[in-house]
Amino acid sequence: MLKAIRFVAIASLVAPMFLVAQSSNVTLPQDKGPGKIDVSSYPPEQQKAYKVFDNKCAKCHTIARPINTTMTKAEWERYVKRMMHKPNSGISDSQGKEIFEFLAYDQQMRKDKNPSAFYKSLSDEEIEKLRSQQH
Ligand code: HEC
Numbered sequence: 001m002l003k004a005i006r007f008v009a010i011a012s013l014v015a016p017m018f019l020v021a022q023s024s025n026v027t028l029p030q031d032k033g034p035g036k037i038d039v040s041s042y043p044p045e046q047q048k049a050y051k052v053f054d055n056k057c058a059k060c061h062t063i064a065r066p067i068n069t070t071m072t073k074a075e076w077e078r079y080v081k082r083m084m085h086k087p088n089s090g091i092s093d094s095q096g097k098e099i100f101e102f103l104a105y106d107q108q109m110r111k112d113k114n115p116s117a118f119y120k121s122l123s124d125e126e127i128e129k130l131r132s133q134q135h
Pocket residue numbers: 021022023024025026028056057058059060061065066069079080083084086087088089090091099120121122123124127
């Protein structure tokens with residue numbers, strides 16, 4: 001009985017923390033960069049995928065975050081999966097795939113040509129450090 005009460009008490013404290021954790025509550029350096037990409041020279045399917053990306057990846061943090069982050073193709077694949085699997089991400093498998101293909105293309109076209117204009121992705125520890133400095 002006591003165990004059950006303790007469980008409910010802990011669960012009610014922890015559940016809201018999970019809800020908050022979905023949304024980003026930290027500003028990363030890349031969040032302050034430009035919030036759009038000129039895709040006018042991209043192939044039509046990439047222009048279409050850009051809209052999905054712009055719509056889906058701005059739910060929990062600014063779209064500037066992925067726009068100004070440089071990663072390898074393999075890292076983008078992992079990252080899109082990680083974002084998709086966050087609770088309430090609202091991103092389906094097929095949308096995730098389309099977004100990943102867009103990010104891989106954009107990485108090659110825009111970021112790999114001028115890497116110093118972009119930010120490398122941060123480790124969880126680096127993000128935690130920024131979070132504690134900002135709160
Ligand atoms: C459900 C909420 C949510 C959605 C949707 C989401 N993200 Fe995120 N994203 C986060 C959180 C949380 C972090 C971790 C840092 C933080 O706490 O702000 C993060 C961090 C990032 C980072 C920072 C990487 C680094 O380490 O510097 C990138 C890039 C990123 N997201 C890209 C994307 C892309 C691309 C999409 C769309 C496929 C996306 N996000 C959709 C919540 C989300």
